[in-house]
Amino acid sequence: MSEFLIQLKGIKKKYGVGASELMALKGIDLDIMPGEFVAIMGPSGSGKSTAMNILGCLDTPSSGQYLFKGAHVEALTRDQRARLRRRYLGFVFQGFNLLARTSAQENVELPLLYRGDDAKVRRAAASRALQSVGLSGWENHTPSELSGGQQQRVAIARAIVTEPAVVLADEPTGNLDTQRSHEIMGLLVSLNKDHGITVLMVTHEPDMAAYARRMVHFVDGNIAKDVENPHPNNVASGDIDLTETI
Amino acid sequence: MLYSVFMLALRSVRRNMLRSFLTILGIVIGVAAVITMVTLGNGATQAIKTQISSLGTNLLMVNPGQRGPGGSGGGGGGVPHFTAADALAIQAEIGGVVAVAPLGRASVTVVANGRNWATSVSGSTNDWFETGNWKLANGRIFELEEQVAGSAVCVIGETVRREIYGGTEGLTGLGKLLRVKQFSCEVVGILAAKGQGGMGDQDDLVVVPLQTLQRRITGSRKVDVLMVSMQDGADSVPLKASLRQLMRERRKLAEADDDNFNIFDTQQLAETLSSTTKVLTTLLGAVAAVSLLVGGIGIMNIMLVSVTERTREIGLRLAVGALEREVLLQFLIEAVVLSALGGLIGIIIATAASYSLSMLMKVPYVFDPFINFLSLVFSAAIGIVFGYFPARRAARMDPIEALRHE
Structure with missing residues (x-):
């Protein structure tokens, strides 16, 4: 059983009560194995963001079961979910969500702070993470001194600095131009391939979803389509110039 | 964490x-x-x-006039002044008293060394130095003959010395002549400075024997204040009571009359x-x-x-x-x-x-x-x-x- 990384069983999520009641998820079943790269697609209002929040343990389902590595997430308290997030999950957002006036280094160190790592460990891990996203030498730059693509890479470094099992990316390329988008996708692919990190990505751009090996389509709070992508848009690591120039 | x-x-x-x-x-x-x-x-x-402690602790000040709501009264119309004899009587009859100084005051302008300075002159006995906790920086206090004769001698405060003679604190001016009103007096002593404070400059004064003040400056025998210094640790309450009784007798007040003087206790004031x-x-x-x-x-x-x-x-x-x-x-x-x-x-x-x-x-x-x-x-x-x-x-x-x- 425990070979599944994530299992959703009949997950329902409803918002509001009475007349304004809204079923955002109407009974989702989804199994995800370790090492998968899943693109979650669908029109707005289809429930993909709600599903992502539940998968990210930020939200709890109204009913149904969510097993993460065999543990029942729906039964966890707020603090227990926080501990689960800091141990296993990394987040990448559309809007980057970096701390302003704070160096890239410190931004990347942030999740380690809550794990109680000491300064030396934090610094080394953050430097490693920044290096793996191609931002060596940019440690002391603040977000306002970085381009959008670079900011998202800092955000990815922050997501992987804790060596998580899963990286959840919510429209990671939504704020970037096409070229930067492809570079970011290349990074996510390499995280998945080279580091074995499971990647769950919400996107509405088919171009970006094409990098994933599996595509889950949401329509109206249900999974309409769950298909393998036999020929993922495969970017060899060498094709991306990681030392981006502004 | x-x-x-x-x-x-x-x-x-x-x-x-x-x-x-x-x-x-x-x-x-x-x-x-x-x-x-x-x-x-x-x-x-x-x-x-x-x-207040530089004023002299254990000090009682006897002022003429009733103590009005605004503090000590000015001793206005009809209230008899004190005389030097009152001081002697207190000294003789009240126990626990160390020194009694009759004090007369006048405002004067003193002139010397080409400068003048408006100040106040106090006339008293040598007891005054004790009641007021005064120390001499230089020179001496008054001789007995000088007090009796009302000689032209004075002891000056530090402020007066500075304003008239200038120079080093407590030094200059000794032996010089200081013109006070129509006469010149010899500076025989200089008081050690007490410093300035909430009560004004205490060092701004000239001291002469009481006789000198009465004869040469005010022309009357009146005494403004009686300064009574008690023994250390003396209980001021009974002492004040007997002092009050003595003063009532000396001022011939009937049983029903109110006091026409008041006794001011510096410790109380403090x-x-x-x-x-x-x-x-x-x-x-x-x-x-x-x-x-x-x-x-x-x-x-x-x-x-x-x-x-x-x-x-x-x-x-x-x-x-x-x-x-x-x-x-x-x-x-x-x-x-x-x-x-x-x-x-x-x-x-x-x-x-x-x-x-x-x-x-x-x-x-x-x-x-x-x-x-x-x-x-x-x-x-x-x-x-x-x-x-x-x-x-x-x-x-x-x-x-x-x-x-x-």
Whole structure:
């Protein structure tokens, strides 16, 4: 059983009560194995963001079961979910969500702070993470001194600095131009391939979803389509110039 | 964990220098005001105490006239003056008295050395030096013959000496002639300075024998005040009672008559004045403490703004796994660091302000470690109290909502 990384069983999520009641998820079943790269697609209002929040343990389902590595997430308290997030999950957002006036280094160190790592460990891990996203030498730059693509890479470094099992990316390329988008996708692919990190990505751009090996389509709070992508848009690591120039 | 949260808070304070400064301004001003008020108040109390003890402790001043509601009366129409004989009678008949000095006063302009100076001249006996706790910086007090004859000799205060003769304190002027009204007197002594204070410049005076004053300056035998100095540790209550009885007899007052004189006790005065300044100090301190409270509300205000402004940051922290209490602690520590910093800056400003103000007001600077410590602790406590509500608000945020916040 425990070979599944994530299992959703009949997950329902409803918002509001009475007349304004809204079923955002109407009974989702989804199994995800370790090492998968899943693109979650669908029109707005289809429930993909709600599903992502539940998968990210930020939200709890109204009913149904969510097993993460065999543990029942729906039964966890707020603090227990926080501990689960800091141990296993990394987040990448559309809007980057970096701390302003704070160096890239410190931004990347942030999740380690809550794990109680000491300064030396934090610094080394953050430097490693920044290096793996191609931002060596940019440690002391603040977000306002970085381009959008670079900011998202800092955000990815922050997501992987804790060596998580899963990286959840919510429209990671939504704020970037096409070229930067492809570079970011290349990074996510390499995280998945080279580091074995499971990647769950919400996107509405088919171009970006094409990098994933599996595509889950949401329509109206249900999974309409769950298909393998036999020929993922495969970017060899060498094709991306990681030392981006502004 | 606590250390890293503390560093986190410190970093956030440093990142928003201007806002942090404005936030703590209220605390800074509050703490500075409280400490300055209390320090100056303590200084003033001390100044009054020294002043009064320099007047002479255990001193009773007998003034003619009734003690009106506004203090000692002026001895107006119909009230008989004292005479030198009253002083002798007190000395002879009241036990526990060390010295009695009859004192006459007049305002004069003294001239010498090409300069003149408006001052007051006091005529008295040598007992006066004892009752007033006066020491000589130089020279001597009066000889018996000089007192009897009303010779042209005088002892001058430090201020008069400085204004007329200049030069080194307590030195120049001895043996010189000083013109007082129509006669010149020889300066035989110079009084050691008592310094300036709340009661005016005590050193601004010329002392002559009582006879000299009465004959050569006022032309009358009247004595304005009787200064009575008691033995150390003497109980002033019975002594004052027998003094009052003696004076009533000497002034031939009938049983039903009110006193036409009053007895003024410097010790009483000292107690009254210093308790008054203490009350004033407390009052001013309390008013200043209100500004501390206002400063605390300022902190809460800015912390709430800061929490709202940093909603996305809080959302992010929660998403990457910060526990509720860690976020709470971070914002709480931030508030405490801010307010304690404000307290610290306030103490520094207060030290500078109260030092220079006490110089300006000519009161001693008395550092009060207790009030400084209390202010620091109190300002940190303000951080906890007023930082708690915003911090709790931050900690209870829904990470999804927070991350979506624009």
